């Protein structure tokens with residue numbers, strides 16, 4: 687395991703994840719939120735649009751996309 691800096695809150699932690707234990711539930715909520723938004727409306731033209739619609743910041747959004755956490759998005763953006 688590596689010593690890492692949390693991508694959400696910036697604290698240091700030991701894990702294989704990108705975020706600390708405190709932020710893991712927040713990541714999961716964001717991902718669930720994004721997936722449900724995309725189920726209802728997949729006409730987003732950019733990551734910025736999706737960020738505004740979901741309230742998830744762009745850094746986190748890009749991280750989820752890179753890790754393939756958001757289904758069906760790659761073909762649209």
Ligand SMILES: [Zn+2]
Pocket residue numbers: 692693694695696697705706707708709
């Ligand atoms: Zn954190």
